Amino acid sequence: MSKRDYYDILGVSRDASDDDLKKAYRKLAKELHPDRNKDDPTVESRFKEVNEAYDVLKDRQKRSAYDQFGHAAFSEGGGGGAGGFRPSGGGADFSSAFSDIFDDLFGGEFGGRRGGAGARTRGSDLRYNLTINLEDAFHGKAEQITAPGAVSCEACTGTGSAGGAAPSVCPTCSGMGKVRAQQGFFTIERSCPTCGGRGQIIKNPCSSCNGAGLVQKDRSLNVQIPKGVEDGTRIRLAGEGEPGVRGGTPGDLYIFVSIKPHPLFKRDGADLFCEVPVPFIEAAVGGSVEVPTIDGGKTRVAIPAGTQSGKQLRLRGKGMPTLRGGRTGDLYLEILVETPINLTSKQKDLLRAFSKDAGSKQNPNVAEFEKKAQSFWTEAKTS
Ligand SMILES: [Zn+2]
Ligand SMILES: [Zn+2]
Incomplete structure (x- = not known):
């Protein structure tokens, strides 16, 4: 079987530009799309032919080899120095070659796999700041939070088009989502400005959602804040973030927990x-003194005679639970001895009478301090 000329297959002249080739190829590829030629048994071989021709001619090196040597440039043992180039398209599996090319050229135009820039996008993660008090962290808490969300627009069934009409192929990029611009010797490819890279445009946007296909709708979520949660704990709710675009997976929702300062308790782990x-x-x-505990109860604690400011008394197991469980912290009571104020003159007289009686036995630290200070002054004089 004699092979047809590659230029004839694509219907272009021998001096066709890269652009001409591409246009011709895309036109033929559309015509030969299997969805449009369900009953034509010749379409597969014709597509292979077109694909092979384009594969060679789009490549500068292969094209010049073909121009010099014809088909012989690519046949086994054929003449010509350029032997060894093999057109790859013709040998490939028909359907996979097709889907690759259509992803590449037409994006989602034919309703198959969606291409590059118009691809599904994962939804954004959301952050929710939740402030609770220490008691909530002790007991754990069921919290209902309202998260911003979006649902598919009912008016347009999520298409973004008024009346639910299917979006049309972007005329600027023909559905590719990308446009090419020549700058000097370079061809620059960038996202299509008309469709924002989606490859589709909505001619008549839905008025309910302004063409977004999604409408804002807050969601109520029930969240169980675990016992022992700490200030800065992050709770991840998988899949509760913003919905994905065009069927992409939703993002996650992160709850950032902060704990309000407590008027009585400070926490360390x-x-x-x-x-x-x-x-x-x-x-x-x-x-003795009655002290509060974080569980809402109270306990009476003995204050030993001679207790000094700064003394710590430990109440075992009266602290916080830990997030992973297993251990409960302790409650440390830090004693602050309070000096009385607003004394009456009678009270002052009583205390002065007591003071006359008291000496180094009652105030050992005072006596110790005076001793150290005296020896310091003595040293300072002699040196
Ligand atoms: Zn809508
Ligand atoms: Zn476009």
């Missing part, structure tokens, strides 16, 4: 700290 002021008489003679 699983442990809690609570400053407990104790009147100085009680700190001196001993007593």
